Amino acid sequence: MRIVIIAALLSLAAPATAAESTIEMLNSKDGENQVFSEKFTKVAKGDTVTFKASKPGHNAEFVPGGFPQGAQELRGQVGRDVAYRFDVPGIYLIRCAPHYGLGMVVVVEVETPSNLDQIKQLSLPGKVRAVVDEQLKKAVM
Numbered sequence: 001m002r003i004v005i006i007a008a009l010l011s012l013a014a015p016a017t018a019a020e021s022t023i024e025m026l027n028s029k030d031g032e033n034q035v036f037s038e039k040f041t042k043v044a045k046g047d048t049v050t051f052k053a054s055k056p057g058h059n060a061e062f063v064p065g066g067f068p069q070g071a072q073e074l075r076g077q078v079g080r081d082v083a084y085r086f087d088v089p090g091i092y093l094i095r096c097a098p099h100y101g102l103g104m105v106v107v108v109e110v111e112t113p114s115n116l117d118q119i120k121q122l123s124l125p126g127k128v129r130a131v132v133d134e135q136l137k138k139a140v141m
Contacts, residue, residue, distance in 0.1 A: 018046040018085075023106060025051060025058035025096055034058075034099035036106040040135040043086050045111050050083040051076060051094070058096045060084075063105065065122050066093030068115045090115040091139060093122075093132060103127035107135040 024037035036051075043049060051060035053076075060082050061075040068090025076082030078098065086092070089111035096104040105128050113119075116139065124132060 018048060019044065020048045020050070022050045022052050023060075024054040025060065025104075027055045027057075034096065034102045034104045036094075036096070036104065038106060039131060040107045040109070040138045042109045042138075045087060045089055046085065047110075048083055048085045049108065050081055052081050053079050057098060058104075059098070060094050061097055063093035063095050063100075063122070063124070063128075066091075066095075066119060068092070068110075068113075086110045089113065091119045091136070093119065095128070100128065101125050103131045105131050107132060107139070109139045112140055 021041070021043070023041065026035055026037055027033065029035050029037060041049070053059070056079050059076045059078045059080070062073065068088045071088040071090070071092070074082070074084045074094065086108065091113040092108040092110065094106050094108060116136070119132070119136070
């Protein structure tokens with residue numbers, strides 16, 4: 001009986017492993033051009049997302065001012081995959097620089113967002129603002 005209780009307690013104390021996921025950078029999906037495979041994703045602190053250049057001509061980088069204070073920079077090269085570990089809770093806006101004006105942006109929520117007001121106040125191009133506002137409805141408010 002003691003062994004079962006000890007084993008149960010040890011399993012509760014074991015650290016959770018970080019998850020890994022992939023978001024593709026695409027030329028088209030579901031009738032839309034120049035898009036990420038997801039417009040919104042929620043991850044836990046410590047999770048890693050790989051932004052996969054499934055088609056040439058795309059990159060993944062932060063929208064200026066579109067990430068929480070203290071986060072490490074994300075600036076992928078055009079045509080290359082880039083992985084990013086999300087270590088700071090908040091909302092992150094990630095764009096494809098060559099197709100940003102076309103609305104190619106993804107919203108990533110990491111745990112409880114502390115920078116939601118900052119994101120809502122950003123000056124963004126029209127189509128990007130529409131995508132971001134729609135996706136923010138999915139975020140914790």
